[in-house]
Amino acid sequence: MDPGKFLLFAVAGLSEAAFLFIVAAGLSLVFGALRVINMAHGSLYMVAAFVTAYVAAQAGFIGGFWTGLLAAVIVTGLVGIVIEVVVLRRVYQSEHLYQLLGTYALTLIIAGAVRILFGASFRTISPPDFLNGSVTMIGGSYSTYDFFMIGAALAIGVGLWLMLYRTPLGRNIRAAVSDPVLLNATGVNVSRLYTIVFMIGAILAGLGGVLVAPSQVVSLDMDNNVLVLAFAISVIGGLGSIVGSLVGALVVGMIESFGVSNRYTAHLSIAFIFIVMVIVLTIRPSGLFGRPEQ
Amino acid sequence: MTGLLSLLPERLGDRLRWAGVVAFLALVLALPPLAGLQEQLNPDTNSRFPIFLATTVLVLALWAISYNLMLGYAGLVSFAHAAYYGIGAYTVAIFFTRTHGASLLIGLALAPLVTVVFGFLTGLVALRAVRLYFSLLTLAISQLLYAIAQQWYDVTGGDNGLQGLTVPDALSDYTAGYYFVAAIVLLCLLLMFILVRSPFGAALAAIRENRERAASVGINVKAYELAVFTIASLFAGVAGGLYAFYQHEATPGLLFWTANADPVIVALLGGIQSFLGPALGAVVLVLLKTNLSRNYANYVDVVLGAVVLGLVLLAPGGLVSLPQIFVRLRNRFRRGEEDEAVEESQGEAIRMLDVQKAVHSGAIQTAEIETGAVLLRIEDLSKSFGGLRAVSDVSLQVRQGDRHAIIGPNGAGKSTLFNLITGRLKPSSGRVWFDGRDITGKPVHKIAKAGIGRAFQITSIFPRLTVRENLQYAMLAHRGRTVWPVGIAARIFREEALTLLEGVGLGAYADLPAGQLSHGDQRAIELAISLALGSKMILLDEPTAGMSPFETQKAMELVRRIATERKLTLLFCEHDMEVVFGTARTVTVMHQGRILTQGPPEQVRRNPEVQKVYLGELDMDEEVTA
Numbered sequence: 001m002d003p004g005k006f007l008l009f010a011v012a013g014l015s016e017a018a019f020l021f022i023v024a025a026g027l028s029l030v031f032g033a034l035r036v037i038n039m040a041h042g043s044l045y046m047v048a049a050f051v052t053a054y055v056a057a058q059a060g061f062i063g064g065f066w067t068g069l070l071a072a073v074i075v076t077g078l079v080g081i082v083i084e085v086v087v088l089r090r091v092y093q094s095e096h097l098y099q100l101l102g103t104y105a106l107t108l109i110i111a112g113a114v115r116i117l118f119g120a121s122f123r124t125i126s127p128p129d130f131l132n133g134s135v136t137m138i139g140g141s142y143s144t145y146d147f148f149m150i151g152a153a154l155a156i157g158v159g160l161w162l163m164l165y166r167t168p169l170g171r172n173i174r175a176a177v178s179d180p181v182l183l184n185a186t187g188v189n190v191s192r193l194y195t196i197v198f199m200i201g202a203i204l205a206g207l208g209g210v211l212v213a214p215s216q217v218v219s220l221d222m223d224n225n226v227l228v229l230a231f232a233i234s235v236i237g238g239l240g241s242i243v244g245s246l247v248g249a250l251v252v253g254m255i256e257s258f259g260v261s262n263r264y265t266a267h268l269s270i271a272f273i274f275i276v277m278v279i280v281l282t283i284r285p286s287g288l289f290g291r292p293e294q
Numbered sequence: 295m296t297g298l299l300s301l302l303p304e305r306l307g308d309r310l311r312w313a314g315v316v317a318f319l320a321l322v323l324a325l326p327p328l329a330g331l332q333e334q335l336n337p338d339t340n341s342r343f344p345i346f347l348a349t350t351v352l353v354l355a356l357w358a359i360s361y362n363l364m365l366g367y368a369g370l371v372s373f374a375h376a377a378y379y380g381i382g383a384y385t386v387a388i389f390f391t392r393t394h395g396a397s398l399l400i401g402l403a404l405a406p407l408v409t410v411v412f413g414f415l416t417g418l419v420a421l422r423a424v425r426l427y428f429s430l431l432t433l434a435i436s437q438l439l440y441a442i443a444q445q446w447y448d449v450t451g452g453d454n455g456l457q458g459l460t461v462p463d464a465l466s467d468y469t470a471g472y473y474f475v476a477a478i479v480l481l482c483l484l485l486m487f488i489l490v491r492s493p494f495g496a497a498l499a500a501i502r503e504n505r506e507r508a509a510s511v512g513i514n515v516k517a518y519e520l521a522v523f524t525i526a527s528l529f530a531g532v533a534g535g536l537y538a539f540y541q542h543e544a545t546p547g548l549l550f551w552t553a554n555a556d557p558v559i560v561a562l563l564g565g566i567q568s569f570l571g572p573a574l575g576a577v578v579l580v581l582l583k584t585n586l587s588r589n590y591a592n593y594v595d596v597v598l599g600a601v602v603l604g605l606v607l608l609a610p611g612g613l614v615s616l617p618q619i620f621v622r623l624r625n626r627f628r629r630g631e632e633d634e635a636v637e638e639s640q641g642e643a644i645r646m647l648d649v650q651k652a653v654h655s656g657a658i659q660t661a662e663i664e665t666g667a668v669l670l671r672i673e674d675l676s677k678s679f680g681g682l683r684a685v686s687d688v689s690l691q692v693r694q695g696d697r698h699a700i701i702g703p704n705g706a707g708k709s710t711l712f713n714l715i716t717g718r719l720k721p722s723s724g725r726v727w728f729d730g731r732d733i734t735g736k737p738v739h740k741i742a743k744a745g746i747g748r749a750f751q752i753t754s755i756f757p758r759l760t761v762r763e764n765l766q767y768a769m770l771a772h773r774g775r776t777v778w779p780v781g782i783a784a785r786i787f788r789e790e791a792l793t794l795l796e797g798v799g800l801g802a803y804a805d806l807p808a809g810q811l812s813h814g815d816q817r818a819i820e821l822a823i824s825l826a827l828g829s830k831m832i833l834l835d836e837p838t839a840g841m842s843p844f845e846t847q848k849a850m851e852l853v854r855r856i857a858t859e860r861k862l863t864l865l866f867c868e869h870d871m872e873v874v875f876g877t878a879r880t881v882t883v884m885h886q887g888r889i890l891t892q893g894p895p896e897q898v899r900r901n902p903e904v905q906k907v908y909l910g911e912l913d914m915d916e917e918v919t920a
Contacts (some may be wrong), residue, residue, distance in 0.1 A: 107599070274435070
C-alpha cells in the first residue's frame with residue numbers, strides 16, 4: 001500500500017475512532033462508577049442524532065448544526081437523569097441480569113419512541129458550512145469534517161480527563177469507583193453523584209451521536225450497531241478505563257477502516273473486531289486496562 | 295375415587311404447579327381439534343393460524359427453557375444462545391439444499407449434533423471469563439457467527455438466507471406437523487426436567503447461588519458451567535432445527551445478538567425460578583406480538599419494553615410469582631403495615647442442639663487413617679502481595695486427630711494461610727502436603743474433595759436454597775455425586791442432612807431459605823456444611839465470629855465432641871482466647887506472617903514473646919481465667 005493511500009485510510013480510521021471513543025468513554029465511565037452496563041447507551045446516541053437532524057432541519061441553514069448540538073446535549077442529559085432516577089437506582093443491588101434487562105427494556109422503549117416521533121425513514125444532515133469541504137494533501141482529498149471529528153474527540157477526551165483528575169466532582173467519582181460506601185460515610189451524597197455520572201455518560205453518548213450525524217445516515221438501526229462496537233471497545237480496553245476506551249476505539253476504528261481497504265477483507269472487518277475481542281479476553285479476562293472484577 | 299385423590303400432592307403450591315403442568319399438556323394436545331371446531335362454527339376463521347401460532351409458542355418455549363438452563367439454574371447470562379438456535383436452523387436448511395431436497399428429518403437429527411460441537415468449542419472460550427465479561431464474550435462470539443452466516447454466500451445464502459424448504463409429505467399436513475413438533479418439544483422438556491432435578495442440577499443451583507462456596511464444597515465450577523452451556527446449546531439447536539422445519543427457512547437475522555431478547559424476555563416473563571414458567575411466557579409473548587403487530591405495529595417495541603421494565607422493577611419473579619405478590623399485597627392491606635409473618639429464625643437456634651444426634655449423624659464421615667500420623671504438612675510457605683509478605687516461610691505440621699489452633703493479632707497472616715491451604719490463593723513459594731499428597735496450588739474443588747472441609751470467616755452459604763438443601767448439595771458435591779444427570783437430588787442424603795441439622799439445632803428451619811435465618815444461625819449452617827465436608831480435616835476460620843457468647847460455647851462444645859468421636863482433625867483460627875484454650879491441643883502463634891512459636895496451650899501461654907505480641911491487645915491470663 002503506498003504511503004498516500006495508507007494516510008487516507010489512517011485518517012478515516014481516526015475519525016471513526018473519534019466518535020467511537022466518545023461513546024465508549026461514556027459507557028465505560030458509567031460502568032466504572034455505577035457497575036452497570038447500560039444497554040441503552042446506543043439508544044441515547046441515536047436519540048441525539050435524530051434530535052440534531054430534526055432541530056437542524058427546523059432551524060434552517062444558519063447555525064443549524066450548532067443549535068442541534070445544544071438541543072441534543074440537553075435532551076440526552078435530561079433523558080439520562082430520568083433513566084437513572086426511575087430505573088437504574090432500583091436495580092443497583094440486583095443481579096447483572098436485571099440490570100441488563102432493565103436497560104435493554106429502555107432500548108426497546110426509546111427505539112419505539114423515536115420511531116413514533118420521527119418516523120422510520122432515515123435522515124441526513126449537513127455539517128456546518130466551514131467544515132463542509134475537503135482538504136487536498138498527499139494521497140488525495142480528505143473531508144474537513146473528519147479532522148473536525150478527530151479534534152472534537154481530543155477536546156472531549158482532554159475535558160473528561162481534566163474533569164476526572166482536576167475537579168472535586170472528578171475526585172468524588174474516582175472515590176465512588178473504588179469504594180462508594182466509604183465515600184457515602186464521608187458525607188458525599190453518592191446517590192446524587194450517581195445521577196450526575198450517568199448524566200455525563202448520557203451526554204457523552206449524545207455527543208457521539210451529534211458528531212456522527214453529518215458523516216453518516218441517521219437511521220433506526222444506529223443504536224444496536226454502535227452499542228456492539230462500544231461493547232467491543234470497552235471490553236478490549238477494559239471496562240471502567242478511559243485510557244482503555246481510547247486504545248480500544250483506535251483498534252476498532254483502524255480495523256474498520258483498513259478492513260475495507262482490501263476487497264478480500266472488506267466483508268470481514270466486523271468479524272476481525274470480534275476476533276480481536278475474543279483474543280484479548282482470552283488472554284486478559286478483564287481487558288487491556290481493566291481491573292479484575294471482585 | 296378417594297384412592298385417586300390421595301395421589302395428589304399434599305401442599306397447595308405443589309397442587310397448583312401440577313395443575314399447571316396438566317393444563318399445559320392438555321392445551322398442547324387439544325389445540326388442533328379446538329381450532330378445527332372454531333373453524334366449523336365460524337367460517338370466517340381459519341384453523342391454520344392458531345395451529346401456526348401454537349407451533350411458534352412450542353418452539354419458543356423450548357428455546358427459552360433451554361436458555362433458562364443457563365440463566366435460571368446456573369446464573370449465566372449468554373448472548374450467544376440465538377447463534378446456536380440459528381446454527382440449528384442453518385444445519386437443517388444447508389443439509390436440505392446441499393442434498394437437493396433429501397428429507398428434512400435427517401437435517402433435523404443433525405442439528406443438535408452440529409450445534410453441540412459449536413456450543414462446546416465456543417463455550418470453552420467464553421467461560422474463560424466470568425460474569426459480565428463472560429456475557430460480553432458470548433456477544434462477540436455470537437456476532438462472529440452472525441458475520442459468517444451473513445457473508446458466506448455460497449453456503450448460507452448470505453443476506454437472504456436459505457428459503458423454500460419442503461416438508462416430507464407425511465408431515466405436510468398442518469395438524470400432523472404440529473403434533474410432530476409438539477412431540478419433540480415435550481421430549482426435550484422432559485429430558486431437561488430430569489436434568490434440573492438431578493444431582494447435576496443441584497450443582498448448578500449451588501454455582502448460581504455462590505460460586506466460591508460451590509468450589510469449596512468440591513464442585514468444579516468451570517466444568518459444570520461448560521457442561522450446562524453445551525447442553526443448553528444442544529437444545530437450542532433442536533429448537534432452531536424445528537424453526538427451519540415449520541418456517542421453511544433459515545436467515546442470518548436468527549443469529550443476530552438482539553435475537554436473544556426473545557428467549558430472555560420469555561423466560562423472565564414466565565419466571566426464571568420455575569421450570570415451565572418460560573412456556574407461559576412464550577404464550578403471552580406470542581399473543582402480545584401477534585395482536586400488537588396486527589393493529590399497532592409502531593407500538594410493539596414500546597409496549598414490549600414497558601412490559602419488560604415493569605417485570606424487572608415490580609415482579610422479577612415473573613408471571614408465576616404473581617400469586618405470591620398478590621397474597622403479600624392482600625396481607626399488607628388487611629393488616630395495615632404489618633407484613634405477612636415471614637418465617638424467620640429467632641437466633642440462637644443452637645440452643646436446641648442435640649450433641650448425641652450430631653455426633654452420630656450419617657452426614658459426617660469418620661476419618662479412617664491412623665491417629666497421630668501427620669495429616670497436613672506445610673513447608674516454607676510464602677505469599678507476597680506486591681511488596682507485602684503476608685505469609686513468610688511458614689512450616690507447620692498438623693497431626694491426625696489433633697485440634698490445632700492458629701492465633702495471632704489482626705494481619706498476622708492467618709486467613710491468608712488458610713486461603714493458601716484451601717487453594718483460593720496460589721503460594722509464591724513453598725509446598726503443602728495433605729494426607730501424603732502434594733496439594734500445592736491445586737484448584738479449590740480438588741482440595742475440598744481431597745478431604746478438607748472449610749468454614750469461612752465471612753458466612754458463605756447458598757442463600758436462596760433451603761437450609762436442608764445447603765447441606766444436601768454440599769454432601770452431593772463432596773461425595774462426587776453431582777455428575778449424575780438422573781435421579782432426584784432432593785431425595786438423596788435427605789435423612790442424613792436432617793439428622794445433622796437437628797443435631798446443630800436447625801431442624802425446625804430445614805425448609806426455610808438459608809438467607810432468611812439470623813446471623814448466628816447462618817454461622818451454624820456454615821459450621822454444619824464444613825462438618826459434612828470434612829471427612830478428614832476441618833478448617834474453621836473464626837468459627838464463632840458474630841455468635842453470642844452462649845452460641846459460641848455451644849458451638850465449640852459440639853465441634854469438640856464431633857472431632858473427638860469421629861476422629862476428625864481440626865485446624866482453626868480464632869480471636870476468642872477462651873475458645874482457643876478451651877478447645878485446642880496444639881497452638882501456633884503467628885505474627886507478621888511468620889510463626890512465632892508452637893506447642894501445647896500452657897507452654898504457649900507462658901511464652902514471654904507471645905505475651906509481648908499480645909500486650910496492648912489483650913491480657914491473655916486475664917482473658918483465659920475470666
